[in-house]
Amino acid sequence: MKKSLKQLVIDTATKYIYLSLVIDGVEKQSVYEEGINNHSVTIIPFIEEMLKKENLILKDLDQVIIGVGPGSYTGVRIGVTVGKMIGYLNNLEVYTISSLALMASFSDNPYVLALIDARRGNAFMGVYQNLNKKLISISKDVMDNIEDYIKSFEFDLQIITEGKPQIEKLLHSNLLNKVDDIHSLTPNYLRVTEAERNLKNEINH
Amino acid sequence: MGKMLFLCTKDWEVIEMYVLGVETSCDETSVSVVKDGKEVLSNVVLSQIDIHKEYGGVVPEIASREHVKGITYVFDKAINDAGLKFEDINLIAVTKGPGLIGSLLIGVNAAKVISLNYNIPIIGVHHIAGHIYANYIDNGMIFPLLALVVSGGHTELILMKEHFDFEKLGETQDDAVGEAYDKVARILGLPYPGGPVVDKIASIGKDTMHFPRPMIDSGDFNFSFSGLKSHVINVHHNMKQRNEEINVEDYCASFQEAVTDVLVSKTIQAKENYKVKQIIVAGGVAANSGLRKKMKERITDIPVYFPKMAYCTDNAAMIASAGYFQFLKHKKSDDLLLNGQSRLNLEG
Numbered sequence: 001m002k003k004s005l006k007q008l009v010i011d012t013a014t015k016y017i018y019l020s021l022v023i024d025g026v027e028k029q030s031v032y033e034e035g036i037n038n039h040s041v042t043i044i045p046f047i048e049e050m051l052k053k054e055n056l057i058l059k060d061l062d063q064v065i066i067g068v069g070p071g072s073y074t075g076v077r078i079g080v081t082v083g084k085m086i087g088y089l090n091n092l093e094v095y096t097i098s099s100l101a102l103m104a105s106f107s108d109n110p111y112v113l114a115l116i117d118a119r120r121g122n123a124f125m126g127v128y129q130n131l132n133k134k135l136i137s138i139s140k141d142v143m144d145n146i147e148d149y150i151k152s153f154e155f156d157l158q159i160i161t162e163g164k165p166q167i168e169k170l171l172h173s174n175l176l177n178k179v180d181d182i183h184s185l186t187p188n189y190l191r192v193t194e195a196e197r198n199l200k201n202e203i204n205h
Numbered sequence: 206m207g208k209m210l211f212l213c214t215k216d217w218e219v220i221e222m223y224v225l226g227v228e229t230s231c232d233e234t235s236v237s238v239v240k241d242g243k244e245v246l247s248n249v250v251l252s253q254i255d256i257h258k259e260y261g262g263v264v265p266e267i268a269s270r271e272h273v274k275g276i277t278y279v280f281d282k283a284i285n286d287a288g289l290k291f292e293d294i295n296l297i298a299v300t301k302g303p304g305l306i307g308s309l310l311i312g313v314n315a316a317k318v319i320s321l322n323y324n325i326p327i328i329g330v331h332h333i334a335g336h337i338y339a340n341y342i343d344n345g346m347i348f349p350l351l352a353l354v355v356s357g358g359h360t361e362l363i364l365m366k367e368h369f370d371f372e373k374l375g376e377t378q379d380d381a382v383g384e385a386y387d388k389v390a391r392i393l394g395l396p397y398p399g400g401p402v403v404d405k406i407a408s409i410g411k412d413t414m415h416f417p418r419p420m421i422d423s424g425d426f427n428f429s430f431s432g433l434k435s436h437v438i439n440v441h442h443n444m445k446q447r448n449e450e451i452n453v454e455d456y457c458a459s460f461q462e463a464v465t466d467v468l469v470s471k472t473i474q475a476k477e478n479y480k481v482k483q484i485i486v487a488g489g490v491a492a493n494s495g496l497r498k499k500m501k502e503r504i505t506d507i508p509v510y511f512p513k514m515a516y517c518t519d520n521a522a523m524i525a526s527a528g529y530f531q532f533l534k535h536k537k538s539d540d541l542l543l544n545g546q547s548r549l550n551l552e553g
């Protein structure tokens with residue numbers, strides 16, 4: 001009997017927690033729920049429940065796909081920690097993906113701008129294109145002024161700030177990045193902390 | 206009741222219990238394996254002190270980022286150092302609070318993954334219970350005992366009538382003693398963390414300045430250090446304004462004498478009041494040499510224990526030890542909804 005490929009997808013970079021259990025390219029179980037400051041409580045019970053419904057345990061998994069941000073939402077660290085630990089303990093193949101790409105996959109519009117608010121008119125943004133049932137990135141994720149950034153594109157963009165990922169559009173895309181050293185995996189913060197910025201300014205002035 | 210009986214049988218006592226401790230409440234990422242609450246098989250501590258030093262204190266966002274970065278490495282090293290596999294662990298004990306919430310959540314979630322992965326029971330442990338049980342690793346506990354908990358976040362006197370039974374007799378009404386040390390160090394331009402440096406300098410000075418001993422005769426077991434802190438800072442400021450030369454050694458010694466006088470005196474009052482058989486000092490400030498010396502000089506009728514230096518600062522071995530006794534006492538573990546809590550009451 002051919003062994004099936006079991007993938008767990010984890011993303012907690014926004015106020016929505018997204019978890020998906022994919023078997024042979026098909027999403028068998030999933031969770032997409034709003035939970036402000038609550039991902040830390042629910043993530044493990046949700047994973048346990050999804051696995052149980054498929055009669056699986058963590059050790060049965062083959063791959064973990066982890067949404068690594070960008071963003072400043074503290075939740076991003078929950079998913080990365082959990083994904084990192086699952087990958088490490090079971091010696092799994094681990095892939096990272098942009099949480100903006102996951103969000104963008106919700107839409108079937110030709111051009112999608114996924115946005116995570118960063119206050120003061122700024123946001124973490126990524127622009128993606130739907131092409132032949134696959135999602136492709138057409139500009140790398142940035143932290144920028146929302147208006148300026150949108151103006152820099154000459155075509156119409158659909159702006160989205162939430163939406164349940166269509167994971168099948170991403171599984172064979174080049175948006176997945178293989179992690180070579182699990183211990184070095186961290187979220188993609190895209191910018192240094194405020195404390196580091198202030199320290200740098202102090203030194204420069 | 207069935208479960209309780211099982212745990213109380215002789216069988217249970219002879220089972221070797223390996224506890225995996227996890228501590229990420231502030232700026233140390235630590236994992237440890239401790240057998241039966243006492244025998245430390247490994248204790249890995251990834252300290253961030255050098256990173257936070259530049260900022261003069263712990264930056265919560267940086268601390269959280271560092272915990273995520275180091276988390277799997279620390280688990281890997283701790284289990285290998287112990288010569289065990291995760292399957293050999295009988296209980297996972299993780300600090301659930303109090304502390305920096307972003308930091309706590311990393312340890313709690315990593316620990317929950319191990320619990321689910323290997324079907325090992327997990328319990329959330331109070332950070333201060335950990336500091337108290339740091340003493341059990343090298344010493345024993347004779348009840349009733351009195352614990353003086355002194356750190357950058359805590360100053361409290363706790364009475365224990367038996368294992369894992371805590372009664373808070375009193376606590377600081379404002380600053381923790383460690384905070385006051387850090388502030389004094391900053392005024393003097395000494396590097397972070399200030400406590401150990403002030404302690405070292407104080408050891409070669411004399412108490413020439415006679416700072417006040419706040420609340421020393423208040424009749425209760427509470428503390429207050431913000432007034433002393435302000436007073437000490439004002440004296441420094443005024444001397445500078447008058448261009449008087451400050452004898453740093455004597456200044457530090459005077460501050461340290463004032464602080465330790467209050468701590469030791471309140472401890473003695475509580476000792477008499479509650480007729481305890483043992484005193485233990487816990488937390489980062491338990492490493493302070495002036496406090497160690499004065500405690501041992503002034504209390505000679507009952508044993509006074511301090512943890513080994515390595516177990517004074519935050520570490521996971523103390524959490525594993527506390528977790529062991531918490532499990533024996535309450536005979537139940539937590540479920541996977543376990544969460545971190547920035548504020549948490551020790552008395553439960």
Ligand SMILES: [Zn+2]
Nearest residue numbers: 332356518519
């Ligand atoms: Zn501590």
